[in-house]
Amino acid sequence: MAAFGDLNRVNTNVTALDAQLSLNKINRDLAESQMRLSTGLSINKAEDNVAGYSIATRLKGRIAGLEQALQNVGDAKSVLDIAEASYDTIMDNIIEMKTLATQASNDTMGTTERRYISDQIEALATDINEIASQTVFQGNNLLEGSSFNFQVGERGTDLLIVDLEAVDVAHLFGAAGPANATLGDTTNGVDPDGLGALIAGDAIRVDVAANGGQGALIFTGDAANPEHVPNGADFRSFLQAVDTAVERMSDRVNYIGIKQSSLSIREETLSESISANEAAKSRIIDTDFAKEQSKVIRLQIMQQTATAALTQANMSPQAVLSFMGG
Numbered sequence: 042m043a044a045f046g047d048l049n050r051v052n053t054n055v056t057a058l059d060a061q062l063s064l065n066k067i068n069r070d071l072a073e074s075q076m077r078l079s080t081g082l083s084i085n086k087a088e089d090n091v092a093g094y095s096i097a098t099r100l101k102g103r104i105a106g107l108e109q110a111l112q113n114v115g116d117a118k119s120v121l122d123i124a125e126a127s128y129d130t131i132m133d134n135i136i137e138m139k140t141l142a143t144q145a146s147n148d149t150m151g152t153t154e155r156r157y158i159s160d161q162i163e164a165l166a167t168d169i170n171e172i173a174s175q176t177v178f179q180g181n182n183l184l185e186g187s188s189f190n191f192q193v194g195e196r197g198t199d200l201l202i203v204d205l206e207a208v209d210v211a212h213l214f215g216a217a218g219p220a221n222a223t224l225g226d227t228t229n230g231v232d233p234d235g236l237g238a239l240i241a242g243d244a245i246r247v248d249v250a251a252n253g254g255q256g257a258l259i260f261t262g263d264a265a266n267p268e269h270v271p272n273g274a275d276f277r278s279f280l281q282a283v284d285t286a287v288e289r290m291s292d293r294v295n296y297i298g299i300k301q302s303s304l305s306i307r308e309e310t311l312s313e314s315i316s317a318n319e320a321a322k323s324r325i326i327d328t329d330f331a332k333e334q335s336k337v338i339r340l341q342i343m344q345q346t347a348t349a350a351l352t353q354a355n356m357s358p359q360a361v362l363s364f365m366g367g
């Protein structure tokens with residue numbers, strides 16, 4: 042800072058140096074303010090605010106994780122929506138089976154009509170297996186007994202585990218899930234060899250070994266009379282198996298509905314977390330434009346006055362010429 046008598050020295054213009062130092066500081070502050078206005082960030086590099094920069098960076102990382110988790114939840118809901126649509130179609134097939142079996146249980150039906158109905162029910166069972174095989178998302182089969190770990194948060198422990206049971210004929214109509222079952226068997230009661238092969242007296246049965254383990258419904262006669270068509274009593278026994286299949290499908294639909302509800306809750310929670318973390322980051326790192334613009338105006342005025350002061354300080358040594366009679 043210039044002291045008394047410094048104006049009488051020409052070799053070192055202390056007053057000009059002070060004015061230049063002040064102008065440089067103002068220019069630096071003005072440049073920082075203009076950068077904040079242009080970027081919208083009050084912290085553009087670590088040295089601006091070490092603690093704030095560190096906190097904002099962590100929040101930015103967390104927000105990125107939460108946003109991806111929200112996308113994951115959307116994908117998970119798509120998976121369950123696809124599975125649910127297939128569930129609905131399979132349930133429609135089972136209900137159609139019940140309608141046909143109820144019709145065939147009535148003794149007003151003849152052998153020919155019951156044969157037609159048997160063929161229709163077998164076709165519906167085949168459709169169920171095909172739906173189970175063709176329900177795929179991103180190469181993953183959904184209805185052949187699959188378990189999914191959905192990442193629904195930004196931490197490694199934020200998982201939603203969904204176990205989708207198989208919905209093929211073997212699992213829906215088998216005696217205990219995928220176990221072998223004999224339907225309408227009045228002689229043997231069970232399948233002794235466990236292979237689902239025809240046994241004398243079996244009119245309607247489940248062959249769980251068929252179709253690669255998906256199972257098949259078989260409407261046929263016994264070994265003594267292969268052309269035998271199931272009678273009304275056989276179809277009435279089959280109705281119990283259809284009711285069991287409906288109950289199992291209802292359990293699966295209920296389970297998937299619970300998981301869909303969980304995903305919807307996670308979706309809402311993630312959206313709220315993203316908003317809260319964005320707000321926290323904004324308070325730390327975003328520019329207050331009104332405040333910064335006011336600061337810029339003040340610095341511009343100071344810049345002009347400092348420039349004028351520097352100009353005047355540079356001209357001050359000329360006063361020394363008056364001492365020399367110039």
